[in-house]
Amino acid sequence: xxxxxxxxxxxxxxxxxxxxxxxxxxxxxxxxxxxxxxxxxxxxxxxxxxxxxxxxxxxxxxxxxxxxxxxxxxxxxxxxxxxxxxxxxxxxxxxxxxxxxxxxxxxxxxxxxxxxxxxxxxxxxxxxxxxxxxxxxxxxxxxxxxxxxxxxxxxxxxxxxxxxxxxxxxxxxxxxxxxxxxxxxxxxxxxxxxxxxxxxxxxxxxxxxxxxxxxxxxxxxxxxxxxxxxxxxxxxxxxxxxxxxxxxxxxxxxxxxxxxxxxxxxxxxxxxxxxxxxxxxxxxxxxxxxxxxxxxxxxxxxxxxxxxxxxxxxxxxxxxxxxxxxxxxxxxxxxxxxxxxxxxxxxxxxxxxxxxxxxxxxxxxxxxxxxx
Amino acid sequence: xxxxxxxxxxxxxxxxxxxxxxxxxxxxxxxxxxxxxxxxxxxxxxxxxxxxxxxxxxxxxxxxxxxxxxxxxxxxxxxxxxxxxxxxxxxxxxxxxxxxxxxxxxxxxxxxxxxxxxxxxxxxxxxxxxxxxxxxxxxxxxxxxxxxxxxxxxxxxxxxxxxxxxxxxxxxxxxxxxxxxxxxxxxxxxxxxxxxxxxxxxxxxxxxxxxxxxxxxxxxxxxxxxxxxxxxxxxxxxxxxxxx
Ligand SMILES: Nc1ncnc2c1ncn2[C@@H]1O[C@H](COP(=O)(O)OP(=O)(O)OP(=O)(O)O)[C@@H](O)[C@H]1O
Ligand SMILES: [Mg+2]
Numbered sequence: 001x002x003x004x005x006x007x008x009x010x011x012x013x014x015x016x017x018x019x020x021x022x023x024x025x026x027x028x029x030x031x032x033x034x035x036x037x038x039x040x041x042x043x044x045x046x047x048x049x050x051x052x053x054x055x056x057x058x059x060x061x062x063x064x065x066x067x068x069x070x071x072x073x074x075x076x077x078x079x080x081x082x083x084x085x086x087x088x089x090x091x092x093x094x095x096x097x098x099x100x101x102x103x104x105x106x107x108x109x110x111x112x113x114x115x116x117x118x119x120x121x122x123x124x125x126x127x128x129x130x131x132x133x134x135x136x137x138x139x140x141x142x143x144x145x146x147x148x149x150x151x152x153x154x155x156x157x158x159x160x161x162x163x164x165x166x167x168x169x170x171x172x173x174x175x176x177x178x179x180x181x182x183x184x185x186x187x188x189x190x191x192x193x194x195x196x197x198x199x200x201x202x203x204x205x206x207x208x209x210x211x212x213x214x215x216x217x218x219x220x221x222x223x224x225x226x227x228x229x230x231x232x233x234x235x236x237x238x239x240x241x242x243x244x245x246x247x248x249x250x251x252x253x254x255x256x257x258x259x260x261x262x263x264x265x266x267x268x269x270x271x272x273x274x275x276x277x278x279x280x281x282x283x284x285x286x287x288x289x290x291x292x293x294x295x296x297x298x299x300x301x302x303x304x305x306x307x308x309x310x311x312x313x314x315x316x317x318x319x320x321x322x323x324x325x326x327x328x329x330x331x332x333x334x335x336x337x338x339x340x341x342x343x344x345x346x347x348x349x350x351x352x353x354x355x356x357x358x359x360x361x362x363x364x365x366x367x368x369x370x371x372x
Numbered sequence: 373x374x375x376x377x378x379x380x381x382x383x384x385x386x387x388x389x390x391x392x393x394x395x396x397x398x399x400x401x402x403x404x405x406x407x408x409x410x411x412x413x414x415x416x417x418x419x420x421x422x423x424x425x426x427x428x429x430x431x432x433x434x435x436x437x438x439x440x441x442x443x444x445x446x447x448x449x450x451x452x453x454x455x456x457x458x459x460x461x462x463x464x465x466x467x468x469x470x471x472x473x474x475x476x477x478x479x480x481x482x483x484x485x486x487x488x489x490x491x492x493x494x495x496x497x498x499x500x501x502x503x504x505x506x507x508x509x510x511x512x513x514x515x516x517x518x519x520x521x522x523x524x525x526x527x528x529x530x531x532x533x534x535x536x537x538x539x540x541x542x543x544x545x546x547x548x549x550x551x552x553x554x555x556x557x558x559x560x561x562x563x564x565x566x567x568x569x570x571x572x573x574x575x576x577x578x579x580x581x582x583x584x585x586x587x588x589x590x591x592x593x594x595x596x597x598x599x600x601x602x603x604x605x606x607x608x609x610x611x612x613x614x615x616x
Contacts, residue, residue: 006475010464017463208457215423215453216476217445371424371444 007226029242048076050094057105181246182333183306193272195293197231201280202289214370235269256336274360281367300326376559382431391417393582404560406573413579415563452521452529462506477524491519511542528559567602
């Protein structure tokens with residue numbers, strides 16, 4: 001048992017002596033959080049809007065006026081008919097067309113319902129989604145206004161008929177960073193847990209100290225635990241730094257339980273180091289290990305829903321995603337941190353992560369051979 | 373007397389290539405056994421099998437009575453190994469390396485302290501005890517690696533080209549250390565490319581292309597090959613293969 005202590009002690013000495021690596025590991029969460037949270041911002045500005053007003057009434061004017069007062073839109077102008085508007089869209093001079101049909105005001109007054117048409121340039125899919133989201137919000141607000149004016153006295157029913165549950169998703173200025181930070185926090189742990197751990201062991205193979213260790217009576221579990229512990233500890237320190245940056249720099253609300261977040265961070269780190277150990281067991285050189293870790297990392301991130309929504313992925317990708325640890329931990333991060341979900345709510349994620357951690361560590365210890 | 377090493381037709385193949393071909397020999401307890409051979413003869417491969425690092429393809433071997441197939445962990449308790457590749461941690465200090473390997477071999481706190489002091493004193497490393505190993509000259513590193521391989525007082529120590537690239541004076545000091553260890557009863561199994569070092573061994577085996585071609589005391593070898601130097605013996609054996 002005391003052997004483990006000697007390995008841990010040695011790892012920490014080496015890590016603290018490698019000043020460059022240490023600084024990178026501690027600076028990484030801060031830098032990545034700042035960069036990703038600001039740069040990967042989905043907020044869309046200066047959307048060009050072209051209006052086809054076939055009604056020419058005050059209501060129509062008022063609706064168009066709403067778009068004028070929002071920063072994100074720039075009113076390009078009016079065109080008389082659908083055709084020329086469509087050409088603007090094709091030529092990419094317009095991102096959005098608002099088509100107000102004849103009798104808009106009359107229908108709204110008489111039948112209490114009227115339709116308008118929104119055409120969105122969907123070449124850039126995510127931009128299109130956001131643009132139409134903005135526009136819908138504006139129209140709903142307008143709708144709201146009109147209703148309160150016309151049905152002023154017979155409240156409460158009026159408010160109840162408006163469904164606007166989605167609009168917060170499209171309120172990025174405030175929400176976007178909040179949404180990204182928990183994901184990035186956990187994504188970073190793969191770098192320390194997986195990458196640094198894998199490279200550490202493969203380096204020992206390359207310089208020959210691994211063989212020197214294999215000729216001692218060291219036991220498998222002692223080696224694995226000795227290597228696991230330092231990286232889990234450093235990962236937790238890194239997690240803490242990231243969390244502090246999130247809270248103090250980005251004012252991310254931590255609604256849920258902090259110990260629960262740490263519990264999951266710990267479990268996720270075990271999983272990452274397990275992956276690192278497994279990769280180190282099958283790689284002979286640091287290059288191979290680096291490639292393998294990067295492969296996993298990119299795959300995990302792409303599938304995880306960190307940058308794109310998982311619901312729009314093809315079915316096979318969604319199946320593949322059931323094996324993606326990052327996806328579960330990001331769900332945990334967002335739900336616990338932002339919504340205050342409890343352990344009960346996160347049980348399925350817990351089970352999935354636990355199974356994967358156990359599987360990876362077992363595979364790694366099975367693959368680790370003192371005699372080849 | 374108990375044998376430190378016994379092998380019987382020990383063989384290692386890498387695919388079709390036979391690196392070590394049915395070698396059979398034994399080494400007595402306390403003996404200094406020289407294991408000679410040209411580059412690629414199969415010395416390291418044989419040593420790695422004897423240390424339990426590499427599974428043999430066929431044949432048998434026992435180290436201190438333990439079987440190399442089934443009892444590798446017991447073997448590891450009683451042997452020391454200094455690999456051909458320098459394998460102390462360059463980014464740890466002299467003292468930290470001794471402490472780490474001593475700790476892994478299960479020495480307690482008091483023993484670790486005593487052992488460190490003893491090694492540092494013996495190697496005259498007092499002034500660099502807290503310097504990184506990377507900063508030491510090669511000869512010092514090799515002598516330190518030897519001491520670390522002996523940190524747990526093994527019964528047998530395997531030295532794979534311990535003096536490669538080291539200057540003659542340091543080589544001399546190294547062999548003094550080998551003799552001291554042998555005097556304490558440690559069996560020494562050593563490979564080298566220096567023929568003068570072969571003369572220091574009790575017995576010498578010469579490997580050519582995976583096979584043991586000769587095995588005797590240095591004087592016995594010189595007598596049977598009719599030359600007056602180990603170099604001569606080696607030349608005859610090596611030439612024998614090149615004409616084949
Ligand atoms: N893992 C391996 N896979 C394939 N071939 C190997 C492997 N290890 C060694 N060999 C080959 O086996 C042969 C013997 O190698 P070995 O290292 O045992 O020689 P050696 O006598 O120690 O040589 P040197 O004096 O150069 O250290 C060499 O031809 C080498 O290329
Ligand atoms: Mg060799």
